[in-house]
Amino acid sequence: MKKSYNILIIVGILFLNACNTKKQDSRTDSTSITEQFYFGQKPPGLIPEIFAQGIVSINGRFEGSVSFSPDLKEIYFGASDEDEKTAIYFSKLKNNKWTSIKRANFTNGEKKEEMHPFVSPDGKRIYFTALDSSFVDEKIWYVNRLKDSWSDAIQLDSPINDDLVFSPNQAKNGDMYYTNISYLPLIKTNHAPNINGAFPRVQEVEIKFGHHAFISPFQDYLLVSGRNNEDPSRKDNDIYVYFKKQDGAWTKPMNLGSTVNSDFDEKSPKITPDGNYLFFGRSERDIEPGLSNIFWVSTEVIEELRPNNF
Known part of the structure; x- marks a missing residue:
């Protein structure tokens, strides 16, 4: 009887060890998948890092807004070429390798x-801004996903x-947020x-300031770029967050702090x-002409600012 009891103990220990090994393997697989999805980059913590330097972020090119497909296997981003005309570039993850960047x-x-x-939450559309001349004809367009490509571009009906608009993005339920520049300087x-x-009707979001607004998936917070509001002598843009209150109103804008924001322009959050991650552009043209790279950081920098009762 004692021998049988000892056997049961040994079997139990082996089972627990197998479970622990499985958990460890699962963590390892999860980490490798995360790194694979983001061009093999080591995920950042609370300090922003340049994203995919030399691949996506290239010195001498002016990069900005970024969007990933819901499965994280496609990346789309805006970048300006030498004549300062902005185009959208993309890459796809195929057979565990990212394709070369193409326009x-x-x-x-x-x-x-x-x-x-901006890739829609269901992955079936890409919304984007198209124009011929800045502050003259900015409109929101889209393409529909076909089997292995995208449809002809369509201007959103x-x-x-009706206004001059840019920077479209959607919450999880498909509600769209965007920036209206028809009333400059407002x-x-x-x-x-x-x-x-x-989208048959539109309404203004009642916030204090900001542009290039980006809504969180469940509309519980809103990110914006805006001129630094704490130091009147500064003229650079920082990234701010507004949290939604229970009554639907927004909190005051909260600066993401000096670890995210610099003395240069932060844009397009x-x-x-x-x-898991906040992506944004940072323009350092004062250091080097054309230097504007894409950065990423853990969204914990946002959660650390969330009020306790939200």
């Missing part, structure tokens, strides 16, 4: 510039495009509820579909 050219030359790509952030896949 999208969604409008096939119909518009001179394309920027601010919505009151959204810049507005607008919200267009998703109604059966259309974006949250990855998995909610």
Whole structure:
């Protein structure tokens, strides 16, 4: 009887060890998948790091807004070439390797510039801004996903495009947020509820300031770029967060702090579909002409600012 009891103990220990090994393997697999999805980059902590330097972030090129597909296997981002015309570039993860960076050219030359790509939460569309001349004809366009490519570009049929608008993005439920520049120097952030896949009405988001607004997946916070509001002598843009209160109003803007924001322009904040990382552009033209790289940082920098009762 004692021998049988000892055997049972040994079997139990082996089972627990197997479970622990399985858990360790699972953690290892999760880490490798995360690194694979982000060009093999080591995920950052609370201090921003340049993303994919020499691949996506290239010195001498002016990079900005970034968007990933929901499965994290596609990246789209805006970048300016030598003549300062902005285009959308992309890469895809195929057979565990990222394809070479290519220009999208969604409008096939119909518009001179394309920027601010955003892959919809269901992955079936890419919304973006297209224009011929800055502050003259900015509109929101989109392409639909086909089997292995994208459709011809279509200008969004919505009151959204009654104004000059850019930087479209969506919450998980499809509600759209974007920046309205029709009333310069006043810049507005607008919200267009998703109604059966259309956007028949728009409304202004009641926030103190900011542009290039980006809504969190569940609309519990809003990120914006805006001129530093704490030091009147500074003229650079920082990234701020607004949290939504229970009554639907927004808190005061909260600066993400000196670890994220610098004395240079931070712009175009974006949250990855998995909610883990904040991507943004940082322009350091005062150091080197054309130097504007893409940075990423853990979204814990946002959560650390969240009020306790939210």
